[in-house]
Each structure stands twice: as structure tokens, then as C-alpha cells.
Amino acid sequence: MLSILRNILGLFYPFSCVVCQENLIKDEKYICLHCILKLPKTNYHLQASNIALDRLENKIPCQKASAYLYYSKDGDTSKIIQSIKYKENTRLAYWMGDYMGRDMIKSDFFEHIDFLVPIPLHESKFKKRGFNQAEEICKGLAMATGIPIESECLFRKIANPTQTKKDSFERWINTRGIFEVRNKTMYRNKHILLFDDVLTTGATLEAAVIALKQVPGIKISVLSLAISS
Helix, strand or coil, X not given: CHHHHHHHHHHHCCCECXXXXXXXXXXXXXXXXXXXXXXXXXXXXXXXXXXXXXXXXXCCCCCCEEEEEEECCCCHHHHHHHHHHHCCCHHHHHHHHXXXXXXXXXXXXXXXXXXXXXXXXXXXXXXXXXXXXXHHHHHHHHHHHCCCECCCCEEECXXXXXXXXXXXXXXXXXXXXXXXXXXXXXXXXXXXXXXXXXXXXXXXXXXXXXXXXXCCCCEEEEEEEEEEC
């Protein structure tokens, strides 16, 4: 019924691709086939050593790390992220998570992962935005991989200012001590995949890992939808 309604609405208000703005045709969702085929994929999940892991290895003791897309200002990935975060496109977030998961699951990247843990927003920002983009992407990832999400694992106890215009040192200062683990016993000896939407300097992920490393026997891997240059 929803698909029929969507097609009828599309006759009068054509749905457009979030990347190129061209009208979508039948069976296309959110991103047209042309733009899907030219998404700037990193293929890091196929590489034991990659730029995401290199960026994190001096800060985070992680088992493995990957980022799915390259991110550049005004690039295709930027348009997708902006649509999710600032146009409240949670369906696109879910779709991207599912698409990423179905592509990456062909590799062994998700083997032995017990939980997906999205980086949380502070309560004040969550109330203002109404959703957590990392969690919404993670929901699609969970559908594709069958790995459960633990959205309540981490608690963001400090509402730090936005990171957008800060350099690497300022980001590190800005994120110290902002996270806390809610139930340490539950994650003892588990392997979690920490997820964020964009990997920039790794300061936020580092702060999350510092909190998580208080859990005995925990193993941590990292994944992001995108990585900045």
C-alpha cells in the first residue's frame, strides 16, 4: 500500500536523488542508480591495513577499523550526510546502513562482533534534533548483518560544543571524559563494533574507547559511514 501511495505521489511531486537531485525512477530509493555506482567507496574492509586504522592506531587499541565512503566538502558523501543530519532523513540513514552492511558482509569484517554500539548524542542535542544519526544508520547495519545494537551501552554525560571548526588538538580537548559505560558487566569479554557517521581526527571515538576500556576483557573495533580527507 505504501509503495502504491509513493508512486501516486511521485506523479505530482517526483522524488529526487539526494545526490544529483534528478527524479528517481521506479525501484530507486533516495539515491539514483547512477549516483550509487559512483559512490566514493574506500574498500577498507577488504584491507587489513588501511587509512582508517592508521588514523586511529596511535589513539585507540582497536582490533580492526574501516570507513565505507570517502568524505569531502561538497562531495557526494557530504550531500548524503547533510540530508540525514539536517533534513532529518532517517529513512535515508537506515537505507545507507543496510546498503553498507549488505556490501561489507561479503567480507569477514563483521566476524566475531557481538554488538553494534553507535556513538550517542547528549540528551540535550538528541531532544533538539529528535534522533541520533549514528544510531539510525546502525539500525540498517543491524538489519543487514544480524548483529544486535546496544544503543544504551554508552552515555554521553557532557554536552561538548560542536567539533566542526576545531583542529585536532581542540577536538581532543573538547571530548575528554564525555562518555560513560552504563552496564560494564554486560560487555565483559565481548567484542563491540563502535560506530560513528564520520571519522575525522578520531577524537570522539578515542573518548568513547577510553570509557569502554574500563570493561574487563572487552575488544573494540571501529566503523564509520565516511572518513574525511
